[in-house]
Amino acid sequence: MRLEIKDVHKSFGEKKVLNGISFAADSGKAFGLLGRNGAGKTTTIRILMDVFPADSGEVMLDGQAIDHHKVGIGYLPEERGLYPKKKIIDQLVYFSELKGMKYADAVKAIDGTPLPMIPRSSYWTNHFPGLTRSTPCSLRMWCAKRSREGRSCCFPAIR
Numbered sequence: 181m182r183l184e185i186k187d188v189h190k191s192f193g194e195k196k197v198l199n200g201i202s203f204a205a206d207s208g209k210a211f212g213l214l215g216r217n218g219a220g221k222t223t224t225i226r227i228l229m230d231v232f233p234a235d236s237g238e239v240m241l242d243g244q245a246i247d248h249h250k251v252g253i254g255y256l257p258e259e260r261g262l263y264p265k266k267k268i269i270d271q272l273v274y275f276s277e278l279k280g281m282k283y284a285d286a287v288k289a290i291d292g293t294p295l296p297m298i299p300r301s302s303y304w305t306n307h308f309p310g311l312t313r314s315t316p317c318s319l320r321m322w323c324a325k326r327s328r329e330g331r332s333c334c335f336p337a338i339r
Contacts, residue, residue: 186240
């Protein structure tokens with residue numbers, strides 16, 4: 181497999197974040213995306229993950245535009261990607277809305293899904309710092325396992 185990013189541009193308002201970035205990564209070979217803070221690494225990954233679109237350019241897998249409905253790409257950052265000052269429910273709803281769920285559907289699905297090491301009653305009251313240090317790691321591992329099974333991280337019925 182070959183992942184290609186070709187001439188990708190992205191701006192947020194007047195701030196140009198990516199200005200024609202291009203690279204290719206082949207399966208079976210190590211690849212690193214390095215740069216200083218603000219260089220556009222996270223923006224590039226978010227475009228690759230379909231969190232938001234590029235303004236222009238191409239993201240291709242084996243010479244074809246990636247169909248994110250057919251191709252699942254996982255990403256497990258070193259940082260936990262959780263917001264320590266936000267309640268658990270708010271974060272899970274936010275991530276669900278990024279994937280297209282409506283607020284009410286997300287709340288209903290989250291409230292009915294047990295998460296590892298987190299009592300359901302604390303979804304509405306706790307922040308991640310109020311839980312054990314291993315909870316965010318356990319949650320990431322649980323999400324990765326569910327993704328390998330073809331299920332959404334938080335919701336058993338949604339792919």
